Amino acid sequence: MVAWRRTGRRGRWLAGAAVVAVLAAAGVIIGVTASHRVVTLDEKHCGGGWAGPVAGHQSLTLRDAAPNPVQVYLIDPSRDLVYAEARDLTPGSRRAIDTxxxxxxxxxxxxxTDGTVLTSPAHTLTGKVPGAVTGVKPMPDLDLGDPVTAYRTYVRDGLPGLLRDATRLAADVTSGDLTAAKRDWLPAHLDYERLGAAYNSFEDFDAEINGLADGLPEGVADPSWTGFHRIEYGLWHGQPAATLKPLTDGLVADIDGLIQDFASEDIDPGDLPLRTHEILENSLEFQVSGHADYGSGTTLATTYANTQGTQAVLGTLTSLITARNPALRAAIDAGLKTVQADxxxxxxxxxxxxxxxxLPLPQRQRLDADLDGLLERLDVVPNLLYERTAA
Incomplete structure (x- = not known):
């Protein structure tokens, strides 16, 4: 969990699983290339369907001609399933989409955006075609309330162990036993990494406890750099206990402050599904690459802890995932098992x-390939569990 950030890898598509981003917003004009039909959506009618299409490939050009942004869903109104969507289309924007x-x-x-919800008349598509997308059950944002509560409990229960192990590390440094400090650094660090999805709720504590030297004016010599990785750098670069003691004492103080603060912090419900993918996406970038290694050579141990953090998040979302894609969780679990074995x-x-x-090249290539395959499966979850309250 190192200075986590959203990256470009998160897909908008749910290919072969559920929802594909397809339709557009208020005032959208949709051109169906195959049948040369145009459907206009506005704030009074939300369109009337498109006349005469058959089942199969649809090439759509979207233009928002309305004054307001809007979410547009392609639905089966009788079964309350969503087949495609366009999120937050803004006036004047265009999209070309295939499905x-x-x-x-x-x-x-x-x-x-003003709360108005309109539904067009239903239209029947006929014919048979392989590879058609399947509908997914909408998910009101309130459905994420219980998973968030469960995840908060997981984090809350993990914080005392983190404090205990960080205190042991600080005691090693205080006594001048840096060999013991090297031994005790990793368990404490992994305690933090297993917390996984909670980093966005830790506010400034995350940077203080687990920040990298990236972007700091003086790099690894910057006096503002603190936390696990700064201590790692010092331990494995021969810095004396006198230099490290303020850092380990500060780490304990920051963790204690985090524990005191966590009860008042919120986890955004919409972030929880996103973290199922982001934890290991960032691990691939920073840990598997070795970028976050400041001397201990343990970034693959961190990656393993990140798989455990991913499992903890998934455990809170299992019922929601299974209700929308019964085979997905088993596929993800198989991928996690393979990567953990690697x-x-x-x-x-x-x-x-x-x-x-x-790592020897063949072993590295196998790990990269298996982790990429797992990330492709995890990439489905954020879109599958996207909040579609009014769909």
Whole structure:
């Protein structure tokens, strides 16, 4: 969990699973290339369907001609399923989107920023086609209330262990036993990494506890750099206990402050599904690459802890995922098991971790490929559990 940030890898598409971003917003003009039909949506009618299309590939050009942003859903109104969507389309914007629709009845539903919700008449598509997208059950944002509560409990229960192990690390440094400090640094650091999805609720504490030297004016010599990685740098670069003691004492104080503050912090419900993918996406960028290694050679241990953090998040979302894609959780679990086995194989006979940059090429390629495959499965979750209250 190192200076986590949203990256460009998060997909908008839910290919083969549920929802594909397809339709547009209020005032949208939709051109269907195959049948040369145009559907106009406005704040009074939300369109009337498109006349005469058959099931199959749909090439759509979208232009928002309305004055307000809007969410537009392609739905089966009788079964309350969403087949496609365009989120937050703004006036004057354009999108060109392709999708494949099977036989069935479809309607458009427009959800405007002023709270107005309009639904078009239903229209029937006929014919058979392979590869058609499947509908997904909408999810009101309130459905994420219980998962957020469960995840807050997971984090709350993990924080005392983090404080205990950080205190042990600080005691090692205070006594001048830096060999013991090296031994005790990793368990404390992994305690933090397993907290996974909560980093956005930690506010400034995350940077203080687990920030990297990236972007600091003086890099690793910057006096503002604190936390686990600064201590790691000092321990594995021969810095004396007198230099490290203020850092380990500060780490304990920051963790204690985090514990005191956490009860008043919120976890955004919409962030929880996103973190199922982002935790390991960032781990691939910073840990598997070795970028976050400041001397201990343990970034693959961190990656393993990040898989555990991902499992904790997924555990709170299982019922919501299964209700919308029954096979997805099993596929993700299989991918996690494979990646965890790859990571555990990156240790020597004594249990010490191999540095990421020291992995033999075939082993590194296998880990990269398996992690990429897992990320593709996890990438479905944020869109699957996107909040569609009015769809």
């Amino acid at each position: 494949t629709l099977g036989a069935g009845r479809y309607a458009l539903r427009c959800v405007f 990571l555990l194989a990156c240790r020597d006979a004594g249990g010490s971790w191999t540095a990421a940059t020291a």
